[in-house]
Structures are given as structure tokens and as C-alpha cells.
Amino acid sequence: xxxxxxxxxxxxxxxxxxxxxxxxxxxxxxxxxxxxxxxxxxxxxxxxxxxxxxxxxxxxxxxxxxxxxxxxxxxxxxxxxxxxxxxxxxxxxxxxxxxxxxxxxxxxxxxxxxxxxxxxxxxxxxxxxxxxxxxxxxxxxxxxxx
Amino acid sequence: xxxxxxxxxxxxxxxxxxxxxxxxxxxxxxxxxxxxxxxxxxxxxxxxxxxxxxxxxxxxxxxxxxxxxxxxxxxxxxxxxxxxxxxxxxxxxxxxxxxxxxxxxxxxxxxxxxxxxxxxxxxxxxxxxxxxxxxxxxxxxxxxxx
DNA sequence: ATGCAATCTCAAGCTGACTTGAGGTCAAGC
DNA sequence: GCTTGACCTCAAGTCAGCTTGAGATTGCAT
Numbered sequence: 001x002x003x004x005x006x007x008x009x010x011x012x013x014x015x016x017x018x019x020x021x022x023x024x025x026x027x028x029x030x031x032x033x034x035x036x037x038x039x040x041x042x043x044x045x046x047x048x049x050x051x052x053x054x055x056x057x058x059x060x061x062x063x064x065x066x067x068x069x070x071x072x073x074x075x076x077x078x079x080x081x082x083x084x085x086x087x088x089x090x091x092x093x094x095x096x097x098x099x100x101x102x103x104x105x106x107x108x109x110x111x112x113x114x115x116x117x118x119x120x121x122x123x124x125x126x127x128x129x130x131x132x133x134x135x136x137x138x139x140x141x142x143x144x145x146x
Numbered sequence: 147x148x149x150x151x152x153x154x155x156x157x158x159x160x161x162x163x164x165x166x167x168x169x170x171x172x173x174x175x176x177x178x179x180x181x182x183x184x185x186x187x188x189x190x191x192x193x194x195x196x197x198x199x200x201x202x203x204x205x206x207x208x209x210x211x212x213x214x215x216x217x218x219x220x221x222x223x224x225x226x227x228x229x230x231x232x233x234x235x236x237x238x239x240x241x242x243x244x245x246x247x248x249x250x251x252x253x254x255x256x257x258x259x260x261x262x263x264x265x266x267x268x269x270x271x272x273x274x275x276x277x278x279x280x281x282x283x284x285x286x287x288x289x290x291x292x
Numbered sequence: 293a294t295g296c297a298a299t300c301t302c303a304a305g306c307t308g309a310c311t312t313g314a315g316g317t318c319a320a321g322c
Numbered sequence: 323g324c325t326t327g328a329c330c331t332c333a334a335g336t337c338a339g340c341t342t343g344a345g346a347t348t349g350c351a352t
Contacts, residue, residue, distance in 0.1 A: 010328060020329085021311055029309090039318045041329055060253070062208065065309070090261045097254045101247055107206070108243045115236045156298060166299085167341055175339090185348045187299055211339075 006043035016052040031069055047080040061096055152189035162198040177215055193226040
């Protein structure tokens with residue numbers, strides 16, 4: 001609650017490695033909040049460093065900002081989260097990682113079968129299933145491993 | 147070498163589940179080649195079905211079209227690849243999958259440590275390393291797990 | 293021979309995740 | 323009190339990976 005707990009955007013940028021513009025963009029997207037000084041400058045909570053760390057890790061896993069925002073929704077907004085808050089959300093992320101590892105492992109197994117025959121065919125190996133993508137319409141970047 | 151070995155774009159689209167427009171785009175990007183009929187219509191090799199299957203699988207792994215194009219470079223262009231050609235390139239893909247699984251596993255281990263203390267901090271856990279991204283400049287979608 | 297689906301080209305649009313630039317304000321040190 | 327750097331707001335640009343649309347042509351089936 002101390003005044004020292006509020007940091008300007010540049011400091012947050014240095015601490016996270018993010019560009020200032022990126023942080024502003026995240027705020028606009030609703031991934032974090034800030035208060036303003038008398039002179040209209042943003043001030044963030046120190047704990048937002050962690051918040052942004054989470055964003056970065058989740059992005060590495062291929063999550064989109066919308067999904068990350070959802071996950072962050074379980075954290076208290078505008079208040080420093082507790083250790084327990086972070087443990088909960090970290091576990092959710094862990095689940096996501098597990099799922100991806102499983103998917104990759106399955107893909108690898110299928111590919112191994114295919115290497116044997118050298119076919120790499122949709123029909124025969126079912127490595128790549130047409131039906132999967134039927135629903136996933138729309139433009140924009142493809143989603144990684146579903 | 148038979149005339150039957152040449153298929154129009156719509157057939158290729160149906161066989162791969164891709165949109166016709168996507169195939170045209172891939173050709174423009176140099177991921178495959180086609181010959182033209184007298185009336186300027188594209189004709190593809192039957193083996194391009196496999197070629198595109200490979201593209202789709204590699205995309206699922208998060209590879210960009212540029213990298214996929216590189217990988218495909220080891221295949222003969224405009225000629226039906228042999229079983230051995232496919233085996234070679236499949237193994238390369240398998241290596242890529244292995245690398246990703248390892249990376250995910252490491253990330254998960256680190257996250258596990260972090261769940262213990264609930265910190266999720268850049269400095270303390272080094273789950274997310276600033277230096278990693280220093281070189282990865284430029285706009286556009288972030289690369290998944292490096 | 294004709295009709296209709298499939299194909300062609302080319303330009304423009306779109307999503308996600310940002311960056312860049314212009315033009316202006318704030319604040320801390322000297 | 324003045325300079326210098328950090329900060330502000332828009333609007334517009336960028337990149338990947340496509341899609342959409344307009345307007346014209348082709349080619350198989352009857």
C-alpha cells in the first residue's frame with residue numbers, strides 16, 4: 001500500500017524485458033490495470049511484474065492473449081495476488097503444458113509408424129485428420145497444435 | 147508419367163482439406179510447383195498431396211512456412227519423391243518434435259519448482275529469460291517456444 | 293453446342309500482436 | 323528556470339498466413 005509499490009511503465013518494461021508499447025497494448029487489451037498520476041502517467045503495482053511474467057510464459061506455450069486474459073481473470077485485479085493465487089494459476093498452466101506434451105508424444109508415435117513405410121499419407125496414417133480442421137474456420141494465424 | 151498423374155487444384159484441395167486459395171498461396175510462396183494446361187489451369191502431381199500433408203503436420207508443430215519450405219528443399223521438386231526421400235524428411239520432423247517435447251518438459255520442471263514457492267518470478271526462477279528474447283526482434287506473431 | 297462448375301488473376305481485406313511516428317506533456321536534476 | 327528524458331495519445335504501419343471479391347476464362351458433361 002506504500003507509495004513505493006507503484007512503478008512507472010519504463011521500470012516495468014525493464015523488469016520484464018517487454019517494450020513500453022507492448023505494456024500499453026496489454027493494458028488496452030485488459031491484461032493489466034494501472035492508476036494514473038496527477039500528470040496522467042501510468043503507475044503499476046510491483047506485482048504486475050509477475051503478472052507479465054505469466055503472460056510471457058503462457059505466450060511461449062502458444063496461448064493467445066484472449067486465453068491468457070481468461071486465465072488471469074482468476075487473479076484479483078488491481079490488488080497484489082497472494083502466493084496461493086499464483087500457485088493456483090501456475091497449476092493451471094502446468095496442466096496446459098501436460099496436454100501439449102501428450103499431444104506431441106502422440107504425434108511422434110504416429111510419425112514413427114509412418115517413417116517405417118515412408119507414406120506420410122493423410123488417408124493411411126491419419127497423422128493429419130481433415131475433420132479436425134473442418135470447424136476451425138476463419139482467417140488469421142493458425143493455432144498451434146489445436 | 148501418365149496424364150492421370152496430374153490433378154487440378156480443386157482435387158488437391160479436397161484431398162488435403164485445404165482451401166483452393168491456400169494452395170495457390172503456397173505455390174506463390176514456392177512450397178510447391180505446378181504445370182499449366184493450354185487454358186492456363188494448374189495441374190499438380192498426385193504426390194503433392196503428400197507434400198501438402200507434410201506442410202500441414204509441420205505447421206501443427208509451429209513451424210513457419212519459410213522453415214517448412216527449407217525442409218521441403220531436401221525433396222526433389224517437380225518429381226515424385228521416393229519412399230526414402232520421405233523417410234529422410236520425416237525423421238527430420240521427428241527431431242523437431244523431440245526438441246519441442248524436451249523444451250516443454252524443462253519448462254514444466256521449472257514451473258513445478260515455482261509452484262512450490264508461488265513466486266513465478268523472472269529473476270528468481272529464470273523460467274522466462276530476458277536474454278532469450280533480446281535477439282528475437284521484429285513485429286509479427288511471436289514464435290512458439292522459440 | 294451449350295451450360296455451368298471449376299478455374300484464372302489481381303487487388304484488397306483480415307486477425308493477432310505489436311511497433312513506429314508525430315506532436316505534445318511531465319518531472320527531476322542542475 | 324531550464325533542459326532532458328520519460329511519458330502521453332492517436333493513427334497508421336507491419337508481418338504472417340491466408341480469405342474474399344470482382345470480373346474473365348476454361349473445360350467437362352449432356
